Amino acid sequence: MPRVRSRRSGALASLDVGVPRRWKRVVASLALAIASVALSPNAWSQPTPAPRPTATPPPAEPKESEEPPAGSLTGQVLLTDSLGRVVVKPASSLPPSLLPPADIGLEHQVPHPGKGARAPTEVESRNEAARPVGFELFPATQPRLMSYLAAQDELGNTAIAPGPLADVFPAEPLVQGAKYRLGEYGVRYQLDQTFTGTGADDATAGSNNMGYYTFKFFSKWAVFEDPGPGSAGWISTQINAKEGLGTAGQQQSAKATLGTLTDPTGIVSIQNGFRVPELAWQQSLRRGEFVFLAGVINQGNYLDVSTYANSGRGQFLNSALINSMVIPLPAYNFGVNLQWQPTQNWYALLGAAAGNAIAGQTPWTNFSWADWSIVSEFGYTPGDFLGLGPGVYRIQPFLARAGGPVQGGVGFNFQQQLGQHSPFGWFGRFGVGGSQVSAGASTQIGTGFVLQAPLEHIGLVPRLTNDLLGMGFVWSQPSATIKTVYHHNEYVWETFYTLQLSPTARLEPDLQLIWDPAFSPDSGPATVFQVQMILAW
Numbered sequence: 001m002p003r004v005r006s007r008r009s010g011a012l013a014s015l016d017v018g019v020p021r022r023w024k025r026v027v028a029s030l031a032l033a034i035a036s037v038a039l040s041p042n043a044w045s046q047p048t049p050a051p052r053p054t055a056t057p058p059p060a061e062p063k064e065s066e067e068p069p070a071g072s073l074t075g076q077v078l079l080t081d082s083l084g085r086v087v088v089k090p091a092s093s094l095p096p097s098l099l100p101p102a103d104i105g106l107e108h109q110v111p112h113p114g115k116g117a118r119a120p121t122e123v124e125s126r127n128e129a130a131r132p133v134g135f136e137l138f139p140a141t142q143p144r145l146m147s148y149l150a151a152q153d154e155l156g157n158t159a160i161a162p163g164p165l166a167d168v169f170p171a172e173p174l175v176q177g178a179k180y181r182l183g184e185y186g187v188r189y190q191l192d193q194t195f196t197g198t199g200a201d202d203a204t205a206g207s208n209n210m211g212y213y214t215f216k217f218f219s220k221w222a223v224f225e226d227p228g229p230g231s232a233g234w235i236s237t238q239i240n241a242k243e244g245l246g247t248a249g250q251q252q253s254a255k256a257t258l259g260t261l262t263d264p265t266g267i268v269s270i271q272n273g274f275r276v277p278e279l280a281w282q283q284s285l286r287r288g289e290f291v292f293l294a295g296v297i298n299q300g301n302y303l304d305v306s307t308y309a310n311s312g313r314g315q316f317l318n319s320a321l322i323n324s325m326v327i328p329l330p331a332y333n334f335g336v337n338l339q340w341q342p343t344q345n346w347y348a349l350l351g352a353a354a355g356n357a358i359a360g361q362t363p364w365t366n367f368s369w370a371d372w373s374i375v376s377e378f379g380y381t382p383g384d385f386l387g388l389g390p391g392v393y394r395i396q397p398f399l400a401r402a403g404g405p406v407q408g409g410v411g412f413n414f415q416q417q418l419g420q421h422s423p424f425g426w427f428g429r430f431g432v433g434g435s436q437v438s439a440g441a442s443t444q445i446g447t448g449f450v451l452q453a454p455l456e457h458i459g460l461v462p463r464l465t466n467d468l469l470g471m472g473f474v475w476s477q478p479s480a481t482i483k484t485v486y487h488h489n490e491y492v493w494e495t496f497y498t499l500q501l502s503p504t505a506r507l508e509p510d511l512q513l514i515w516d517p518a519f520s521p522d523s524g525p526a527t528v529f530q531v532q533m534i535l536a537w
Contacts, residue, residue, distance in 0.1 A: 073088070073122060073125065073126060074106075075090060075091050075092075075106065076088050076089065076090060076091065076106070077089045077090070077091050077094055077099070077106065077109060077158075078109065078110060078111050078120075078122055078123055078126065078158075079111050079158065079160065079161060079162045080111040080112055080113065080114050080156075080161070081161070081162055081163070081452065081465070081466050082161075082314070082450075082452050082466050082467070082468040082498070082500075083114070083307065083308070083417070083423075083425055083450070083452050083468075084113075084114020084115070084116070084117045084307035084308075085114065085120070086111070086120035086122050086123065087162045088122060089162065091106060094160075095167055095168045095173075097168065097172075097173035097176075098160055098168060098172065098173060098176050098503060100180045101177070101180065101181075104180050104181075104183075104184060107126065107129065107130050108130055108140055108141065108157070108180075108183065108184070109126075109157065109158055109180070110123050110126060110127060110142060110156045110157060110158060111123065111156045111158045112155055112156040112158065112159075112190060113150065113151035113152075113154065113155070113156065114151060114307050115151060115152065115305045115306075115307060115310055115311070116151070116152075116305040116306045116307040116308075116310060116392060116415065117148075117151055117307045117381070117390060117392060117415075118147040118148050118150075118151060118344070118381050118383070118390070119145075119147045119148075119150040119151045123150075123156075124147065124150070127141050127142045127144075128144075131144065131225075131227065132225065132227065133227060134227065134228075135224065135225070135226045135227075135228070136224065136225055137186075137223065137224050138185045138186035138221075138222065138223065138224075139186055139222050139224070139225045139232075140183060140184045140185070140186065142154045142188070142222070143222055143225040143232030143234075143284060143288070144225075144227070144230065144232070144284075144287050144288045145284060145288035145291065146288050146289055146341035146344070146347070147341070147344055147381075148341050148344075148347045148379070148381050149284075149288060149291050149339055149341050149347065150288070152301070152302050152305065152339075153220065153234075153282060153284075153291055153302075153339070154188065154220055155188040155189060155190055155218070155219070155220050156188060157179045157180055157182075157183030157188055158176070158179065159172075159175055159176050159179055159503070159504050159536060159537050160172070160176055160503035160504060161466055161500060161503055161504070161536070162465060162466050162500075163453065163456075163463065163464055163465030163466030163467070163500055164463075164466070164500045164501060164502045164503050164505075165461075165463070165464060165499065165500060165501050165502070166501060166502045167502075167503075168502065168503060169501075169502040169503075169504070169505060172502065172503055172504050175504060175537045176503075176504075179537075186221055186222035186223065187219060187221050187222075188219065188220050188221075188222070189217065189218065189219035189220070190216075190217075190218050190219075190536070190537075191215075191216070191217050191536075191537040192214075192215075192216045192311075192313050192534065192535070192536050192537070193213070193214065193215050193216075193534070193535040193537070194212075194213070194214045194267070194313055194532050194533065194534050194535075195211075195212075195213055195245075195532070195533040196211065196212045196213075196214070196265065196268070196530055196531070196532045196533075197209070197210075197211050197530065197531050197532075198210045198211070198212070198254050198264070198265055198528065198529075198530045199528070199529045199530070200254045200257055200258055200264070200526065200527070200528045201526060201527040201528075206248065206251075206252045206256075206257050207247075207248035207252060207257070208257070209248060210244070210245075210246075210248045210249045210252055210253070210254065210257075211244070211245030211246055211248070211249045212242060212243070212244055212245060212249050212265065212268045213242070213243045213244075213245060214240070214241065214242050214267055214268060214269075215239075215240065215241040215242070216238070216239075216240050216241075216267075216313075217237070217238065217239045217240075218237070218238045218278075218301070219235075219236070219237045219238075220234045220235075220236055220282070221234055221235040221236075221237070222234050223235060229285075230284075230285065230286055230287030230288065230289075231283070231284060231285050231286075232283070232284045232288075233281065233282065233283050233284075234281070234282040234283075235279075235280075235281065235282070236278060236279070236280045236281070236282045236293060236295075237276075237278060237279055238276065238277045238278035238279075238298055238301070239274060239275075239276055240269065240274070240275050240276075240277060240359075241273060241274045241275070242268060242269045242271065242272055242273070243272055243273070244272060250272060253265065253268065253270060254528055258514065258517050258520060258526045258528070259486075259517045259518070259519035259520030259522075260490065260514055260517040260518065260519070260520070260526070261325075261440065261441060261476050261478050261490045261517070261518035261519065262318050262319050262320040262325065262441075262474060262476055262490065262492055262514075263318065263319035264317065264318055264319075264512050264514070264528040264530070265317060265530065266312045266316075266317055266318055266319030266320075266321070266322040267311075267312035267313065267317070267322070269359050270359070271358075271359040271360040273360065274360075275332070275359045275360045276296065276332070277296075277298035277331035277332055277359075278295075278296055278297055278298040278301060278331065279295055279296045280293045280294060280295030280296060280297050280337075281293065281294055281295055288341075289340065289341060289342060290338075290339065290340055291338075291339040291340075292336060292337065292338050292339065293336065293337040294335075294336045295334070295335075296331075296332065296333065296334060296335070296363050297331070297333075297334075297335040297336070297337055297351070297353065298329075298331035298332075299329045299330055299331065299335065299337065299351040299353060299375065300323050300329040300331065302337050302339070302349060302351065303327070303329060303337075303349055303351050303375055303377050303396070304323050304324055304327055304329060304377070304394075304396065304411065304413055304429070306392075306413060306415050306427050306429075307392075307415055307425070307427075308415055308425045308426075308427040308448075308450045308470075309321045309322065309427050309429075309446070309448065309450075309470070309472065310322055310323070313532070313534050313536070314468065314498045314506050314508055314534050314536075315450075315468070315470065315496070315498070316448070316470055316472050316494055316496060316510075317494070317496065317508075317510050317512070317530060317532070318472070318474060318492055318494050318512060320429075320441070320444060320446045320474040320476060320492065321429075321446050321448065321472045321474060321494065324396075324411050324413070324429045324431045324439070324441075324444060324446070325431075325438070325439050325440040325441040325444050325476065326409055326411055326431030326432060326433045326438045326439060326441050326442070326443070326444050327375055327396055327398055327409070327411045327431060327433070327438070327439060328373040328375065328398065328400045328437060328438065328439045329351075329375065329439065330353040330355075330373060331359075332355075332357040332358060332359060332361060332363060333353045333354060333355035333356070333357050333363050334353065334354055334355055334363050334367075335351065335352055335353030335354065336351070336352050337349065337350070337351045337352075338350045338351075344381070344383075345380060345381055345382055345383075346378075346379070346380060346381070347378075347379045347381065348376070348377070348378050348379075349376065349377040349378075349379075350374070350375070350376050350377075351373075351374070351375045351376075351377075352372070352373070352374045352375075353372065353373055354367075354369060354371065354372040355367045355368070355371060355372075356368055356371040368403070370401060370403045371401065371402055371403055372400065372401055373398065373399070373400035373401075373437070374398060374399050374400070375396060375398040375400075376396065376397055376398065377394050377395070377396045377413075378394065378395050378396075379392055379393065379394045380392070380393045380394075381393075384420070385416060387420070388416055388417060388418055388419060388420070388422075389416075389417035389418070389419060389420045389421075389422065390417055391414070391415060391416035391417060392413075392414070392415050392416075393414050394411075394412065394413040394414070395410065395411075395412055396410060396411035396412070396413060396431075397409075397410045398410070398411070398433070400434075400437035401437060402436055402437050404436050405434075405436060406437075407433065407434025407435075407436050407437045408433065408434060408437075409431065409432055409433020409434055409437070409438060410431065410432065410433070411429065411430065411431035411433075412428070412429070412430045412431070413427075413428075413429050414426075414427065414428045414429075415427040415428075423451055423452040423453060423454075423457060424449060424450070424451055424452075425449065425450045425451075425452075426447075426448075426449050427447065427448060427449075427450075428445070428446070428447035428448075429444070429445070429446045429447070430444075430445050430447075431443070431444050432444075433479075435479045435480040436479070436480050438479045439479075440478070440479055441476040441477060441478060441479060442477050442478065442479045442480075443476070443477040444474070444475065444476045444477070445473075445474065445475045445476075446472065446473070446474045447472065447473055448470060448471055448472025448473060448494075449470065449471055449472075450468055450469065450470040451468070451469045451470070452465075452466070452467070452468055452469075453465045453466065453467050453468075454467065454469045455467060464499070464500065466500040467497065467498060467499055467500055468496075468497070468498045469495075469496070469497050469498075470494075470495065470496050470497075471493075471494070471495045472492075472493070472494045472495075473491075473492065473493055473494075474490075474491065474492040474494075475489065475490070475491055476489075476490045476492075476518070477489060477490075478490075478518045483519050484519065485518055485519065486516075486517075486518065486519065486520060486521045487516035487517065487518050487520075487523070488518070489516055490514065490515070490516050490517060490518045491514070491515040491516060492512060492513070492514050492515075493512065493513045494510065494511070494512045494513075495510070495511050496508055496509065496510040496511070497509055498534075504535060504536050504537055505533070505534065505535055505536075506533075506534040506536070507531070507532075507533055507534075508531070508532040508533075508534060509529075509530070509531050509532075510529070510530045510531075510532065511527075511528070511529050511530075512527070512528040512529075512530075513525045513526070513527055513528075514526045514527075514528065
């Protein structure tokens with residue numbers, strides 16, 4: 001790639017500065033697609049309901065965007081789309097090889113929840129209908145939890161997603177069949193694998209091109225449920241792995257190569273090999289109103305989540321658009337996470353951890369009570385906020401110590417669908433914290449928009465109903481560091497497009513422009529282009 005230099009002095013450089021002509025055309029095309037959808041009346045109007053069936057013709061199948069009437073989930077498959085919303089599809093519309101076997105049935109089929117939102121009522125209704133009446137070991141149905149907690153503390157038994165380009169890939173029936181079968185023994189999990197190629201201009205050291213493979217296994221094994229007192233218990237496990245593809249991928253990262261504060265490849269660890277961010281006991285009480293976890297906990301699995309910008313797999317790749325870099329969210333260390341949801345619209349979380357272990361280390365490595373954090377989160381989860389549809393509004397005060405003084409800070413994490421039936425969503429994270437204890441940035445803003453199925457909405461590829469387009473912006477100031485800080489204000493612009501290739505495979509190109517990298521004398525903009533293949537099993 002050609003090296004990109006800034007010709008500015010003082011103020012931010014224009015996007016025209018140093019951006020290759022082919023990327024200008026890409027950005028212009030994406031902007032045109034967004035404008036076309038935004039101006040289309042079909043993008044914002046309520047879908048036309050299916051015609052009422054008569055005695056002669058068979059009933060019309062519901063559209064993906066429509067919710068069937070209450071009590072009509074028989075013969076329906078529940079899926080989750082790229083905005084975390086439930087999609088109800090007739091079983092007859094899917095390949096038979098992807099459906100539950102007859103001895104399990106559709107009554108036990110549930111999708112993975114959309115993290116950072118309330119569990120859909122259709123999923124709760126299906127779980128409630130199949131729930132046992134007495135004590136059960138290794139229950140096949142999800143134990144009862146309040147709606148927001150259910151989406152963070154449980155997983156589904158369905159890997160497939162709606163709206164793919166190809167109906168099925170060869171290995172997918174085996175992948176999906178294993179999830180159905182293990183779910184009957186209380187084991188629900190999500191296995192994500194990525195293959196990422198990264199190209200970075202303006203590298204200050206090392207190679208411009210790197211490749212990575214990542215693996216993330218996250219499971220909730222329901223050990224028991226007792227409906228009488230309303231309690232249940234799980235074993236919660238997360239296992240991650242990373243392997244560099246080639247010498248550069250083994251030894252380098254885009255962050256170090258460019259001298260940036262934020263990480264353009266946010267899910268790629270500096271540690272090669274396997275590591276265990278979470279291994280904990282999870283317990284619910286009072287019919288799922290209270291939940292607590294204790295053990296080794298990845299606090300980022302529960303705090304500061306977002307439906308639109310959180311996974312780094314099919315969403316934004318920059319670390320500041322995955323989680324706040326102000327709020328300390330430790331993993332690999334001993335801790336607890338306490339959760340309470342007294343009503344459908346309000347919840348409170350508290351995560352506490354102690355220790356100084358990093359990726360690849362045991363939690364007692366370098367353990368010290370001088371390193372600890374306490375992060376709280378108070379959330380409002382309306383089903384319809386000012387007529388715009390569902391949203392979540394969080395405030396996150398925290399206290400922490402990293403061997404020095406005790407300092408605090410606060411974060412805000414918002415997400416909002418932009419219309420009852422709109423394909424647009426907005427998110428924003430805003431945080432400020434003590435420079436000695438914040439997670440890399442003392443001040444940070446990360447915000448952006450996502451658009452579902454842009455090619456379907458402008459009429460180009462109608463079957464692609466689950467693709468996702470996103471654009472985001474980040475401003476950061478570094479925390480206290482021993483590194484030389486050349487720029488105290490770093491700026492990032494990112495856009496991505498995720499194509500749903502098959503029910504479990506996605507392809508994501510991603511472009512980032514970074515101005516004033518904090519630890520590089522070059523003002524940029526530095527350019528990072530990535531292509532990521534995602535297998536979501």
